[in-house]
Amino acid sequence: NLSGYKNVEKKKVVIGGMFPVHKRIASSDGNTSRVPVSSGCEGFNFRTFRWTQTMLFAINEINKRNDILPNTDLGYVIYDSCFTISKAVEGTLTYLSGQDEAVPNYRCGTGAPLAALVGAGGSDLSIATARILGLYHFPQVGCYSSSCSALESKFQFPTFLRTIPNDKHQSTAMAQLVLHFGWTWVGTIAADDDYGKYGIKDFKEQVEEAGVCISFSETLPKVSSPEDIQRIVQTVVEATAKIIVVFSSDVDLSPLIVELLRHNVTNRTWIASEAWVTSALINQPDVSSVLGGTLGFGVKRANIPGLQHHLLDLDPYDDPLAEEFWELQMAEEVNGTLSRPVRGIPEGLCTGRESLAQLNNTYLDVSQLRITYSVYKAVYAVAHALHNLEHCEAGKGPFNGKKECADITKFEPWQLMYYLKNVHFKVPNTDEELYFDNGDVEAFYDIINWQINSNGEISYITVGRYNGSAAPEDRMTIVNDSIVWNNEVLQPPRSVCSENCQPGTRKGIRQGEPVCCFDFRTTKQPCVCSYRNYARECVLCSGDYWSNEAHDACLPKIIEFLAFGEPLGITLIVISAFGALLTIAVGVVYVVNLGTPLVKANDALLSFSLLFSLVVTFLCSIVFLGEPQHWSCMTSQVGLALGFALCLSSLMGRYMVQKVHTFLLAVLFCVYVWIRTAHLCTCTVWLIILPPHPVKNTSAQNIKIILECDEGSVVFICCIFAYDILLALLAFIFAFIARKLEDHLSEAKCVTFGMLVFFIVWISFVPAYLSTRGKFMVAVQIFAILASSFGLLTCIFLPKCYVLLIKPERNTEEMMRPRAKLSDG
Ligand code: TCR
Numbered sequence: 112n113l114s115g116y117k118n119v120e121k122k123k124v125v126i127g128g129m130f131p132v133h134k135r136i137a138s139s140d141g142n143t144s145r146v147p148v149s150s151g152c153e154g155f156n157f158r159t160f161r162w163t164q165t166m167l168f169a170i171n172e173i174n175k176r177n178d179i180l181p182n183t184d185l186g187y188v189i190y191d192s193c194f195t196i197s198k199a200v201e202g203t204l205t206y207l208s209g210q211d212e213a214v215p216n217y218r219c220g221t222g223a224p225l226a227a228l229v230g231a232g233g234s235d236l237s238i239a240t241a242r243i244l245g246l247y248h249f250p251q252v253g254c255y256s257s258s259c260s261a262l263e264s265k266f267q268f269p270t271f272l273r274t275i276p277n278d279k280h281q282s283t284a285m286a287q288l289v290l291h292f293g294w295t296w297v298g299t300i301a302a303d304d305d306y307g308k309y310g311i312k313d314f315k316e317q318v319e320e321a322g323v324c325i326s327f328s329e330t331l332p333k334v335s336s337p338e339d340i341q342r343i344v345q346t347v348v349e350a351t352a353k354i355i356v357v358f359s360s361d362v363d364l365s366p367l368i369v370e371l372l373r374h375n376v377t378n379r380t381w382i383a384s385e386a387w388v389t390s391a392l393i394n395q396p397d398v399s400s401v402l403g404g405t406l407g408f409g410v411k412r413a414n415i416p417g418l419q420h421h422l423l424d425l426d427p428y429d430d431p432l433a434e435e436f437w438e439l440q441m442a443e444e445v446n447g448t449l450s451r452p453v454r455g456i457p458e459g460l461c462t463g464r465e466s467l468a469q470l471n472n473t474y475l476d477v478s479q480l481r482i483t484y485s486v487y488k489a490v491y492a493v494a495h496a497l498h499n500l501e502h503c504e505a506g507k508g509p510f511n512g513k514k515e516c517a518d519i520t521k522f523e524p525w526q527l528m529y530y531l532k533n534v535h536f537k538v539p540n541t542d543e544e545l546y547f548d549n550g551d552v553e554a555f556y557d558i559i560n561w562q563i564n565s566n567g568e569i570s571y572i573t574v575g576r577y578n579g580s581a582a583p584e585d586r587m588t589i590v591n592d593s594i595v596w597n598n599e600v601l602q603p604p605r606s607v608c609s610e611n612c613q614p615g616t617r618k619g620i621r622q623g624e625p626v627c628c629f630d631f632r633t634t635k636q637p638c639v640c641s642y643r644n645y646a647r648e649c650v651l652c653s654g655d656y657w658s659n660e661a662h663d664a665c666l667p668k669i670i671e672f673l674a675f676g677e678p679l680g681i682t683l684i685v686i687s688a689f690g691a692l693l694t695i696a697v698g699v700v701y702v703v704n705l706g707t708p709l710v711k712a713n714d715a716l717l718s719f720s721l722l723f724s725l726v727v728t729f730l731c732s733i734v735f736l737g738e739p740q741h742w743s744c745m746t747s748q749v750g751l752a753l754g755f756a757l758c759l760s761s762l763m764g765r766y767m768v769q770k771v772h773t774f775l776l777a778v779l780f781c782v783y784v785w786i787r788t789a790h791l792c793t794c795t796v797w798l799i800i801l802p803p804h805p806v807k808n809t810s811a812q813n814i815k816i817i818l819e820c821d822e823g824s825v826v827f828i829c830c831i832f833a834y835d836i837l838l839a840l841l842a843f844i845f846a847f848i849a850r851k852l853e854d855h856l857s858e859a860k861c862v863t864f865g866m867l868v869f870f871i872v873w874i875s876f877v878p879a880y881l882s883t884r885g886k887f888m889v890a891v892q893i894f895a896i897l898a899s900s901f902g903l904l905t906c907i908f909l910p911k912c913y914v915l916l917i918k919p920e921r922n923t924e925e926m927m928r929p930r931a932k933l934s935d936g
Pocket residue numbers: 232233234235256257258259305306360361362385386387482
């Protein structure tokens with residue numbers, strides 16, 4: 112323990128410091144037959160020794176200044192926590208007792224009041240000491256390197272303040288970094304202490320929420336364990352994750368790095384937590400193959416003018432730590448290595464008057480003053496608090512509700528705590544304002560990239576920043592181009608469990624594995640996934656599109672309708688045109704023979720309307736062809752319905768005329784006209800309210816869009832065709848009754864037969880229509896129209912045309928008369 116006072120005349124206050132100057136405690140021999148002694152420490156740490164010296168430097172600096180604590184001198188007591196909880200606790204108790212023994216006897220012994228403890232280094236050490244100090248309301252401030260998020264609880268650690276940002280920000284920053292580069296498959300390694308465990312826990316929680324999967328989670332052993340290290344190396348080698356996040360202090364990590372170097376585990380990108388990102392313990396010669404390209408977070412860096420001079424000015428006879436440092440340093444000069452702890456240096460090898468100036472080691476390296484700067488700030492925070500305490504104006508103080516002040520020569524620790532919580536000052540030589548927000552300081556990190564410079568050494572290049580107090584989207588700024596990656600392509604590595612889905616496949620879950628790992632299954636779905644869109648899922652093509660064979664692009668579906676130009680279309684047009692022409696030809700024959708008995712006998716007007724309606728139905732069938740349009744959808748259905756209605760009512764009318772009495776005829780005619788009007792009205796209403804219209808039918812077939820006419824309203828279309836059916840039945844019945852009145856042409860029989868044909872065609876149409884798809888439905892419809900029209904045309908007009916054209920001699924009054932009468936006569 113170092114201790115000292117500078118100026119004897121002034122008032123004195125002692126600041127405690129606790130640093131892990133050694134890396135571990137020496138293992139005990141386990142002998143219980145002797146009086147136990149506090150275990151010694153081993154593994155001198157040059158970096159933390161620099162922190163210790165920084166505390167002394169800051170205290171000296173403050174003592175020399177006239178603006179802070181002009182009438183008071185700061186003293187110090189420094190303990191070595193040896194990076195071990197038990198030593199830290201021991202040191203705390205010793206400090207509180209003010210004696211050299213670890214007896215918690217509060218403030219007995221030394222006359223000068225104890226101010227605050229700066230320490231104890233790692234979070235788990237600080238947690239242990241904070242619990243003891245908290246009991247006495249003793250401020251533990253400026254914990255320069257205890258960053259663990261668990262320490263933020265003011266309930267558990269009421270007197271704990273720190274000058275390093277809370278690790279929850281660092282975990283968030285790491286998570287953002289991982290998400291920024293699209294890594295979804297990462298491994299984690301944590302130190303077996305609160306720092307590592309809480310840090311990785313916070314990190315995991317955040318990335319997992321964002322869909323990242325953890326490939327492996329390993330814990331570094333606290334006490335040397337080669338088997339554990341071997342196992343971790345094995346995991347790292349076998350894992351497919353190329354990104355490994357390490358939350359650990361350099362001391363705990365270095366054995367693993369040595370092994371990784373031995374196994375030459377390259378092609379990984381390491382994400383470093385702040386504790387090892389600028390550590391010379393890790394950044395040994397030739398780690399570049401393994402650790403080049405590492406990305407990590409460093410806390411605020413600053414230059415501390417005068418510190419280097421102070422470090423060089425070390426007097427080896429000052430205190431035991433300085434002496435040990437000196438011996439090791441000089442031994443290293445001789446042996447050229449520090450990896451073997453050198454003990455028992457031959458007498459006379461070093462004199463204590465050697466110069467440190469030529470040395471180039473961690474202790475003297477002031478290029479990355481980050482934690483060092485944090486120590487510096489911590490001492491200043493205590494000094495400022497003491498200053499404010501001393502300069503409290505009588506009667507304006509904060510205490511006991513009576514505006515009392517504290518006395519610098521005998522204040523209570525909780526009184527200092529009050530001032531510490533409220534310090535707000537500018538750190539010398541920087542532009543940083545320091546204040547505690549609920550015990551924490553602002554989170555500000557540099558993103559550091561390990562780049563190999565021309566000498567083959569690693570240099571720390573700042574490639575971005577993270578500001579924890581900014582709005583979430585502006586927190587991280589990172590210059591991708593300035594990052595040097597540790598791979599041949601010099602591109603950000605990819606770290607995914609399964610590559611994104613391959614063309615023609617979709618994600619298939621692997622039982623019991625993380626969601627980021629999946630199989631590719633081929634799919635019949637119209638979906639697309641290509642490397643280009645990095646889709647993890649196969650993206651479904653939208654309604655009018657269908658995926659191509661390779662499933663890497665969506666193609667427009669084939670549009671289908673029965674076109675005029677295609678063979679089937681042409682055939683149907685030719686047939687219907689032929690039918691229409693044939694009907695017209697029959698009409699012409701009738702006109703030519705207008706005065707003859709045959710034409711007269713059959714009521715020429717009804718014949719012409721029959722012929723006309725057949726022309727209409729023939730032509731209607733053509734309208735069904737081609738790409739459906741608004742007008743064509745309307746015309747085709749309505750034209751067909753009206754055409755058939757006219758045709759069937761003409762037929763029915765003809766036999767009614769023959770059969771029914773004139774009076775009744777008039778009545779029936781009225782009824783007929785009425786129904787006919789209703790039919791026309793229904794058609795009109797239909798066309799106005801719910802007209803048939805063209806639609807794209809995408810559901811009927813996967814790869815096609817069928818353009819078709821939608822009826823608009825099923826009820827209307829049923830009504831309209833129901834009327835046709837009614838007429839057809841009536842016509843059939845009348846013709847059937849009339850067939851007994853045989854004339855020589857057996858006309859009624861022919862009509863009956865024609866009607867039968869008509870029924871058969873339309874009855875068989877129904878199943879045929881329902882069982883076809885797409886454009887063939889239209890073809891079936893046209894076919895039915897043509898067949899029924901031809902049926903009627905041939906059955907009714909063929910025998911007559913035969914007589915008119917070929918056997919005109921039979922065209923006599925005689926022949927037209929019904930046979931029964933003929934034989935009677
Ligand atoms: N916080 C760590 C300990 C630690 C450390 C370091 C140790 C930090 N930075 C640098 C050695 C060197 C950050 C903790 O335990 O909270």
